Amino acid sequence: MNIVEMTNELAELLKGDNARHNLSVAQLVEKVLKRKEGILTSTGAIRATTGAYTGRSPQDKFIVKESSIENKIDWGIVNQPILEADFDKLYSKMINYLKEREELYIFNGFAGADKRYQLPLQVINEYAWHNLFAQQLFIKDNEKSITNEKPFTILCAPHFKADPAVDGTNSETFIIISFEKRTILIGGTEYAGEMKKSVFSVMNFLLPENNILSMHCSANVGFEGDVALFFGLSGTGKTTLSADPNRRLIGDDEHGWSTSGIFNIEGGCYAKCINLSEEKEPQIFNAIRYGAVLENVVVDNETREADYDNSFFTENTRAAYSLDAIDKVITPSIAGHPQAIVFLTADAFGVLPPISKLTREQAMYHFLSGYTSKLAGTERGITAPEATFSTCFGSPFLPLQATRYANMLGQKIDEHEVQVFLVNTGWTGGEYGVGNRIKLQYTRAMVQAAIEGDLDHIETVTDEVFGLNIPIHVPGVPDDKLQPHLTWSSKEAYEKKAKELASQFKKNFEKFAHVSPEIQQFGGPIG
Secondary structure: OOHHHHHHHHHHHHOOOOEEEOOOHHHHHHHHHHOOOOEEOOOOOEEEOOOOOOOOOHHHEEEEOOOOOOOOOOEOOOEEEEOHHHHHHHHHHHHHHHHOOOOEEEEEEEEOOOHHHOEEEEEEEOOHHHHHHHHHHOEEOOOOOOOOOOOEEEEEEOOOOOOHHHHOOOOOOEEEEEOOOOEEEEEOOOOOHHHHHHHHHHHHHHHHHOOOEEEEEEEEEOOOOOEEEEEEOOOOOHHHHHOOOOOEEEEOOEEEEOOOOEEEOOOEEEEEOOOOOOOOOHHHHHHOOOOOEEEOOEEOOOOOOEEOOOOOOOOOOEEEEEHHHOOOEOOOOEEOOEEEEEEEEOOOOOOOOOEEEEOHHHHHHHHHHOEEEEOOOOOOOOOOOEEEEOHHHOHHHOOOOHHHHHHHHHHHHHHHOOEEEEEEOOEEOOOOOOOEEOOHHHHHHHHHHHHOOOOOOOOEEEOOOOOOEEEOOEOOEOHHHOOHHHHOOOHHHHHHHHHHHHHHHHHHHHHHOOOOHHHHHHOOOOO
């Protein structure tokens, strides 16, 4: 099937009697309730459940193997290839399926707050609540922009399922990106996050091709214009720490870094909300109101109040809301070049310093490593803390070679003389189950000192195992909490656990044997 034929089929679908274009939030909320896709909570948010799939399905994600991009993609477990013929068949089947739905919901918007690099989006949904989700997460086209650029189209039909025997998929579920035909197909899953992350994967291909670094990070800006970036995997505190009441939020998850500075890729936030409380995270808590979407959150049948501590459906409960719902947010979501970068890790081994200053080589090493810990009990079979590494803090969403992103980051750090810090939001005084999690008030104080420049001239000591430069003093934090070996009751036990983690760092980094010797020699653990 050629692009002209696809375009004609899509145009016919969009002109159908069942097509509902760019409905307002109120209209979509009415549709969700009328169709019983979700319920209204006490704050006015919609709560929907996603059935069997309460998270992403990475084994069902594919990129179409097309001639124009075939030699650029880092093919493998993350970026699985699928044939153009299989994509074409599924596309036609989905179009015919969607034509027969009682109603379809279409949202037109953008990805990318900087208008010079915006990607037009067209999201077509079988569910009204999915379209509401898209309206919260992507950038609305409030100006009814006219662009000559062909939009990337998302066809999302949860009840349409593939037949692996004939469709070239691994299961009934599929998430397929075609760069040449600028189309994303999503079927067999109700998890709305697949739409968000598919667009991010697309931007992670398109932006570097235009010499813009795409990043899986949150960002905020001080009232004097100082910008900070926060990288970290789920559970490290990225969203919590970037939602600082003393700073303005740029965005909580996806950004581009151009020659002009930072810009948000999205128009909303997709916050994990297990154990959410107003006391700990007031900005997130208060953003969950009319127009927001809660995924898989338990809600009281009578009061309709959300029980954020209840993980009945999943630990991966989520809240999707527009940036407009946050009080201290910068509009548009654009700022200058960052002065500080913070890599967040939740080290359950209890051996990484609460904060350390990184050299350029260490920054490159830890960016490529993307370390945090999985805790005992969070997944079947995990009985003790496990090290987990996600390249560039976002390996499931990187179509290109990881070193492409890392090299761009290194160039940016050099060009703008950015200070980089590694902050451990995990355990101290012992591993998980023995020690204690580092107090949030201490972490906030360390992050504040880092991004405000208070640590630029503080004396440091070098960690004997990891080679990290540890400040000897941070305002608001007891000095004896800064060096992890001083918090353990047994120095021998600390050294044993530290060397255990160091060896896992080294083993993981073996796949980057082709990076510069300086990064390998001076970036990682020395013990």
